[in-house]
Amino acid sequence: MDVSEFFPIWSQLTNEEQNALNKAAVTTTIPAGTILHDGIGSCRGLYLVKTGQLRAYILSDKGREVTLYRLFPWDICLFTASCMMRSIQFNIIIEVEKSCEVINIPAGTYQGIMEGSAVLANYTNQIMASRFSEVMWLVEQIMWSSFDKRLASFLINESRIDDSRSLVITHDKIANHLGTAREVVTRMLKYFQSEGLVKLTRGTIELLSIEERYPEE
Amino acid sequence: MDVSEFFPIWSQLTNEEQNALNKAAVTTTIPAGTILHDGIGSCRGLYLVKTGQLRAYILSDKGREVTLYRLFPWDICLFTASCMMRSIQFNIIIEVEKSCEVINIPAGTYQGIMEGSAVLANYTNQIMASRFSEVMWLVEQIMWSSFDKRLASFLINESRIDDSRSLVITHDKIANHLGTAREVVTRMLKYFQSEGLVKLTRGTIELLSIEERYPEE
Numbered sequence: 559m560d561v562s563e564f565f566p567i568w569s570q571l572t573n574e575e576q577n578a579l580n581k582a583a584v585t586t587t588i589p590a591g592t593i594l595h596d597g598i599g600s601c602r603g604l605y606l607v608k609t610g611q612l613r614a615y616i617l618s619d620k621g622r623e624v625t626l627y628r629l630f631p632w633d634i635c636l637f638t639a640s641c642m643m644r645s646i647q648f649n650i651i652i653e654v655e656k657s658c659e660v661i662n663i664p665a666g667t668y669q670g671i672m673e674g675s676a677v678l679a680n681y682t683n684q685i686m687a688s689r690f691s692e693v694m695w696l697v698e699q700i701m702w703s704s705f706d707k708r709l710a711s712f713l714i715n716e717s718r719i720d721d722s723r724s725l726v727i728t729h730d731k732i733a734n735h736l737g738t739a740r741e742v743v744t745r746m747l748k749y750f751q752s753e754g755l756v757k758l759t760r761g762t763i764e765l766l767s768i769e770e771r772y773p774e775e
Numbered sequence: 776m777d778v779s780e781f782f783p784i785w786s787q788l789t790n791e792e793q794n795a796l797n798k799a800a801v802t803t804t805i806p807a808g809t810i811l812h813d814g815i816g817s818c819r820g821l822y823l824v825k826t827g828q829l830r831a832y833i834l835s836d837k838g839r840e841v842t843l844y845r846l847f848p849w850d851i852c853l854f855t856a857s858c859m860m861r862s863i864q865f866n867i868i869i870e871v872e873k874s875c876e877v878i879n880i881p882a883g884t885y886q887g888i889m890e891g892s893a894v895l896a897n898y899t900n901q902i903m904a905s906r907f908s909e910v911m912w913l914v915e916q917i918m919w920s921s922f923d924k925r926l927a928s929f930l931i932n933e934s935r936i937d938d939s940r941s942l943v944i945t946h947d948k949i950a951n952h953l954g955t956a957r958e959v960v961t962r963m964l965k966y967f968q969s970e971g972l973v974k975l976t977r978g979t980i981e982l983l984s985i986e987e988r989y990p991e992e
Binding site (some may be wrong): 626702 | 833835836837841843860861862863864865867889890891892893895896897899900901902903904905906907908910911912913914915917918
């Protein structure tokens with residue numbers, strides 16, 4: 559996985575542009591828990607995810623979190639370079655959720671190339687449109703989905719990401735992901751358990767027939 | 776107000792690009808209530824707002840709406856041309872809220888120019904980033920909405936104290952009262968105004984229907 563493989567439009571870039579991107583790219587390994595970006599002012603550049611997992615979230619005054627989206631291998635993290643986009647007027651936090659190998663490209667280099675390359679600018683536009691779509695999905699979930707559906711779809715999605723029926727996650731963490739209180743999560747999980755949809759044991763949530771009750775729409 | 780005035784980067788476009796945009800532009804008047812865009816599949820092109828007001832919103836299965844943002848004179852409506860951005864995967868509805876005069880540019884023409892112009896592509900990126908920021912602001916309001924309630928109840932209370940629907944108070948003072956920054960107050964007041972809850976004039980805030988939206992608890 560080198561830089562070129564992250565950009566489907568690579569062959570449309572000039573040799574100079576390709577060389578500039580390659581030259582600026584630095585491959586590095588970052589441990590889980592690292593904060594790559596903590597809002598306006600932070601600007602480490604783009605991260606191309608080779609392995610591991612990033613999480614983008616927002617944080618309230620009172621320390622409540624809401625997960626916006628995740629980035630997986632083959633994804634490009636754009637908002638760690640948000641300084642190159644003046645019109646980004648919101649604070650987003652990007653953390654390394656599972657330790658990862660990434661390729662970092664400084665924002666200045668990327669911006670310089672993008673300013674001269676319609677191909678790269680249009681592709682960057684597509685990346686932003688994808689993230690925008692993920693956030694819009696979240697807005698719809700928050701506005702129109704009852705909490706039981708949001709929690710079920712969170713559990714099913716986590717199970718897919720981890721490729722496991724047994725999730726090791728605290729109720730507190732789930733509450734952070736979904737922007738609610740721990741008590742609300744615990745209560746709903748207990749309801750799920752009473753319905754035979756999950757089985758709760760100390761520190762883990764085992765998925766039973768939850769997909770039958772909450773099929774994907 | 777012609778096409779060039781909507782694009783701060785106009786002088787950086789080539790003569791050919793300027794001519795192509797001018798040639799494709801059609802000025803038209805559209806009555807209030809018209810739906811310009813009703814989700815994926817719809818693609819009338821960009822609208823440059825000369826007068827009037829557009830509203831972007833989403834709609835649930837059950838017919839509930841949420842306003843995402845509004846567009847006013849000098850704004851460019853991008854999502855009515857969402858077909859030119861493959862990665863836009865959400866349904867948004869754009870309606871004419873106050874009858875308006877607009878300049879329409881077909882999506883195909885615009886896309887064609889943008890694909891060859893880094894300047895236009897980067898500018899388009901800025902427009903999308905602005906809308907993204909507005910939606911993120913909305914997400915924060917929805918998730919931890921205490922501030923709008925606090926501000927509304929402050930205004931209602933002041934109005935009672937003064938026995939007046941017209942408050943003479945600076946945004947700075949309100950910020951001091953509520954322990955926040957002036958910018959936060961200004962932004963929220965503008966949102967209230969866009970929702971028709973208050974009317975802002977130099978130095979005063981006139982309360983309209985704010986009590987209906989924020990009844991006492």
